[in-house]
Amino acid sequence: MRKLAPVPYGSLFFAPMEGITDDSFRKTIQKLYPEWDVLACDFLRVPSAGKYPNKHLIKHFGKDIFEIPWIQDKTMFQILTSHKAFTVEMVKQVEELQIPWMDMNIGCPSPTVCKNRGGSFLLTDLVSLRGLVRSVRQNYTGRFTCKIRIGYNDTNGFEDSIKMLNDEGVEMITVHGRTRDDMYKAPARWEFIKRAVELSQVPIIGNGDIWKTTDIDRMLKETGCHGVMIARGALKAPWIAQDYRRGYFEPTKEETFAKIKHFFHEYRTLLESENISVRGLLKQSKSVSRFMLEGIEGAEPLRRSLMLSQTVPEFYSIIENLK
Numbered sequence: 529m530r531k532l533a534p535v536p537y538g539s540l541f542f543a544p545m546e547g548i549t550d551d552s553f554r555k556t557i558q559k560l561y562p563e564w565d566v567l568a569c570d571f572l573r574v575p576s577a578g579k580y581p582n583k584h585l586i587k588h589f590g591k592d593i594f595e596i597p598w599i600q601d602k603t604m605f606q607i608l609t610s611h612k613a614f615t616v617e618m619v620k621q622v623e624e625l626q627i628p629w630m631d632m633n634i635g636c637p638s639p640t641v642c643k644n645r646g647g648s649f650l651l652t653d654l655v656s657l658r659g660l661v662r663s664v665r666q667n668y669t670g671r672f673t674c675k676i677r678i679g680y681n682d683t684n685g686f687e688d689s690i691k692m693l694n695d696e697g698v699e700m701i702t703v704h705g706r707t708r709d710d711m712y713k714a715p716a717r718w719e720f721i722k723r724a725v726e727l728s729q730v731p732i733i734g735n736g737d738i739w740k741t742t743d744i745d746r747m748l749k750e751t752g753c754h755g756v757m758i759a760r761g762a763l764k765a766p767w768i769a770q771d772y773r774r775g776y777f778e779p780t781k782e783e784t785f786a787k788i789k790h791f792f793h794e795y796r797t798l799l800e801s802e803n804i805s806v807r808g809l810l811k812q813s814k815s816v817s818r819f820m821l822e823g824i825e826g827a828e829p830l831r832r833s834l835m836l837s838q839t840v841p842e843f844y845s846i847i848e849n850l851k
């Protein structure tokens with residue numbers, strides 16, 4: 529397996545988001561905003577019976593990525609598993625495909641996932657989780673990282689979870705500063721990210737409630753974390769990493785509208801070149817636009833009409849007429 533260079537201090541991670549951060553979305557982000565240091569794939573669920581064909585994993589990771597090592601290097605592949613799933617089999621497959629970075633999702637709050645004792649539910653039993661993490665580490669030679677919440681119902685096991693992941697050879701830990709019960713409630717509790725930094729020998733990536741470029745430095749400074757992962761704030765402003773690198777630029781409403789138009793022009797062009805169905809194009813465009821107009825003065829009716837649009841021309845005429 530190709531060894532990856534360490535992730536530099538201050539790196540910005542575009543978070544994994546199910547239904548959003550697929551190959552086409554990541555390609556658009558990479559083209560328009562190469563300032564993102566890491567682009568994460570949304571999770572791939574480990575099957576509880578049988579295995580996926582290789583081509584399924586390759587499609588999830590992104591076909592082109594296999595041809596472009598430097599993009600491969602900045603792409604985090606993610607698995608979502610439970611004790612019932614065939615984790616070792618899938619990890620061996622990821623190893624055989626030489627995917628150099630694999631993250632394990634230990635934070636998913638979905639009721640179905642937790643009912644099946646996966647995602648954030650794994651935090652309720654650290655002894656069993658240790659076994660699972662160990663089995664992944666033993667079968668994977670690439671960079672193995674984990675993304676956790678600060679607990680399930682409470683934060684009692686938080687410090688032990690950080691120590692355990694360190695003990696088991698996990699190379700980096702993203703801490704989403706919420707419990708499963710917190711779901712996405714604000715504010716994320718950054719004090720736990722700070723505590724993780726104090727306890728961990730391996731880099732901690734801070735995650736939760738980064739909405740503005742100034743929040744990035746605040747997170748780095750207040751918690752001492754190694755890098756910052758942004759989810760909804762990056763969906764609202766996929767250009768936030770570029771703005772940050774260019775110096776705390778706070779775009780005006782007009783500039784934001786221009787950025788939205790530019791983004792959707794590229795995204796649509798790419799999806800159409802990949803022969804996506806009309807239905808798929810509308811669905812993806814709506815998902816991706818969900819947060820973009822939120823909080824912009826006077827834009828709520830536009831956001832609602834985007835969400836209610838029934839056809840691709842209707843959706844894109846709203847985008848083109850933003851002013």
Ligand SMILES: Cc1cc2nc3c(=O)[nH]c(=O)nc-3n(C[C@H](O)[C@H](O)[C@H](O)COP(=O)(O)O)c2cc1C
Nearest residue numbers: 543544545546570571633704736737738758759760
């Ligand atoms: C629509 C959506 C989908 C998500 N999908 C994933 C996922 O596939 N894997 C994962 O680890 N986290 C997933 N998350 C969680 C985010 O990566 C992130 O941890 C969380 O939203 C907190 O960050 P934020 O406050 O910046 O949004 C998802 C979040 C959202 C909003």
